[in-house]
Amino acid sequence: MDAGVSPSRFDGQAKLLVRSLLSGPSGARRALGVFHRQQRANPEVSLSNFIETLCRGEITCPDTGAKPLAVQPLVCLFPALFKQNLLSFIHLVHPVLPQTAVTHLLKCFSQDPHPSPWVSALVRQLERNLGAHDTEPLHSPLCSQRLKELSQRLVGFGETAGWAKCFSGQTVDSESQTGSGLSEFGTQRKRKGSFVTLDSDGEEMGQQSKRIKMDVCGSECLDTEEQSAKEEILESDTPVETAEDLPPASGGPSDTLPEHIKVSVLQIKELLESQTEWDQSSMDVFKVLNDCDPGQVEVLCSMLSLPDLPEQTLPKLCSCILAPCSDLSYSTASALIKSLLLEKVLTLSEPASRCLVTAASSLCSRCPRPMCHALIGPVLEEQNIGNPQAELLNRLIEGCLDSHYRLLVLQMTFKIVWNEAVLSIIHSLLDSKPDLSEELFSQFIEQLVIQGPHFTKSVKFAKMMLTVLTKYSSHVTAAHKHSLHGCLMLNETFLKKPLQAALKRISHT
Template sequence: MSLNRFDGQSKLLLRSLSFGASGAYRALSIIHRQQRANPDMSLCDFIETLCQDEITCPETEVQPLTVKPLVCLFPPLFKQNLLSFIYLVHSRLPRTSVFHLLKCLSLDPCPNPWVIALSRQLERSLGAHSEEPLYTPMCSQRLKDLSQHLVGSGETVGWKCLKGQIAEPASLSVSDLSELGTQRKRKSSFVTLDSDGEETVEQQSKRIKMDVCGSKHGSAKQWSGHEETPERCESDATAENPHEELQRAPDSPCDALPEHIKLSVLQIKELVESQTEWDQSSTDVFKVLNDCDPAQVEVLCSTLSFPDLPEQTLPKLCSCVLALSPDLSYSTAAALIKSLLLEKVLSLSELASRCLVTTATSLCSRYPRPMCHALIGPVLDKNIGNPQAELLNRLIEGCLDSHYRLLVFQMTFRITWSEAVLSIIHSLLDSKPDLNEELFAQFIDQLVNQGPQLTKSVKFAKMMLTVLTKYSSCVTAAQKHSLSGCLMINETFLKRSLQASLKRITHTRDGNTL
């Protein structure tokens, strides 16, 4: 499957929709940010690209090539998140685009029951009066069996909605289905938009007793063995207490954590979600980071959804981390920085917020080496823009000493230079790093190799001028000859100044006359 049809912003949406059960809300947050930066942005192109035909290769040589809509080639989780996301924003989209997407999804030869239900619900929201229920006939029969079991056992709390509803399957609505555990998340949430178009998510805890999943009257294996059940019963039921909730999630990566770390995860989650002020006890909660190995830190960050944290929470969390004693190890700090900041920095479409800048500079000042390898390096490897370059320049100029500036300087040798990267290199050169002969020779090679693609770049010309003036004593005869050829093809207004500066170089460090 080729993703080259999507632009950078669309690829960011694709990645967010592929990320767990919260993908729809991640995509909603991203689209709000993108629309603030570009009010004319529309999702229509994104939807139409998903609806384009794609040739798929057969699994065996006997089977012929087939053509399917691109959206059908994505995994079921992506399709579910996509439909949930479209449901949240469909009022702002043309009906024809949404119906086109639904038609393409209906061509899937192996449809997922969740995708079918979400598609039908979206059709109803668009005014298409469909008599088809949101669930399969087998699902309806299992709901009847479940209702009879609960009534027979005398358990009615939380299941009163089943009475009188199972007899008429077509009348069962989405709100009824949500009470039956059809939602993927343990906690339900609803989304409203404030005056600035920001997402507000309010979560309310649901306590649903599902003794049928663990009691002697019913076997969980019987319910998970049918293909129409997309989730196991245990994953739909909310535990009686938070600690039990972690223990009863058999497929959760958090199961691999020791008990004391699991307890700390719950405490951190409660702290992050609370609206109260953080005190000294809040710092004590984060001491668990010093007890984790690198793999456990990654599981902890993933379980707590650190990449999804609101930016206004970052400074408080950063203060607690910086208050820890002893300092975090390199691997722990790197994993934490990557989880907290990398995705937020890569998704920037405008200048970084004060909260994000404060957090990044604070962590960079304390943990410069992890910051270079976990954030600055990975960001440089991407096709970054001015917002990312502006933030990296702040970190380089304000937080990194000469040793780490040289490290970042070497990182730029492994990537293709863009206008944003050129501004970072120019800033590094202005700080007069201590370049040895080998490092300077590598840099000159990069200038010569990448120069032909940057003949019209004023930033590249200014950087060359900096090299010829501030580092003239480092230039050898061979390098001067190579630079001369590079300047010949320059097409900016600085060409004559560059050639004049190159002619003024008459000596090198080894005393040879040029």
């Protein structure tokens, strides 16, 4: 913002809009999100005062003392980026604004002593939307002159229908004597061709020809300033909400998202960054998750930097995700759980915070299968997990998982190397008395025998064995007893005798 522009000119709501419009290339979209939240909080909110403030005269001091003080509209004192974002924002919301207010604002732009081509093009585009200047071209006179010179140079002086001959809708192949390279160039960059505004609603072929011609001009003749104007006019010919204030197409992850999901990403990001309470209407933005495929959910999570969210935000975020999206698909829920929780759980060095436990419990209760595969399984597979991870997983297992999913977690432990933390998780699973089939119990006994030699001095392992021999005595077969007897012989803890006694009682049944 110019040094002469005081933020005190605006009220609280308008200051938020100003801040959004100054925030960078995405300023128009940010301002739209702010305005929508203000509308939800107060349906009577209006932009009239905001526009009126921008149109007020402001005394300015010239760069040199030779000129007297001047009065300019406040909007002219803002940087070019603000003006571009403001005009794009007005383009998005002008249907709900009084036409007189928009017209007045556009007239104020005409008093700008140093207008940029980009801003001028946006002004003219808005004037067209309001029904004015229908035939005035969007490009500058300088650009028009250069277009004429280029046309003459490429086609020849006095030759009629030269451009139409090259681009009349007929296929121009590489063997054509005239304009072959030009045709190829126009085909490659045809999307960039909406530079010239048509003077009439003429034939479609004529429109295509002009679009291709203007792209050639943009690539060969325009200097930096004119090229910027060309690109902005390009954007103006398409809906501004899909071209303005989004990251440029550079092959990044966001390019894979449809426009409406990109809008929701920005709204969610602003919601996460805000310090205000979330109302029900704010939560509705999370409904976009139902429109995402698995790949888009991962891109969305990355753009929102969900792994880096502070833990105190998690409970509120999880309740928002689950409330409107109770039918989350397995893949969507898995991607969200992995992004939100996995890194935080793996890096625990002390007991999990209340916020982390609350968030994990809510997701585990509503999405148990994704929770098992996206969080519990990967944590178990981590070789260096400790007591903080085991304590959290035990709370989830005991409080959120039914017998079916407890059996699933138990099967996961058959595929990993056990340690003390894993032993406590297995013990917790067995204590909950899931309904073990004969086959599953035999697999478990096999794991006890295989991994037992590593825990001859482990009290946790001995306690787990005692649970098996007391709570699951009816599952123990003769083959199991033989295997367990060899395992108990290696035990060196104070529980060895109680274990042998428990095994002996089974042998007499």
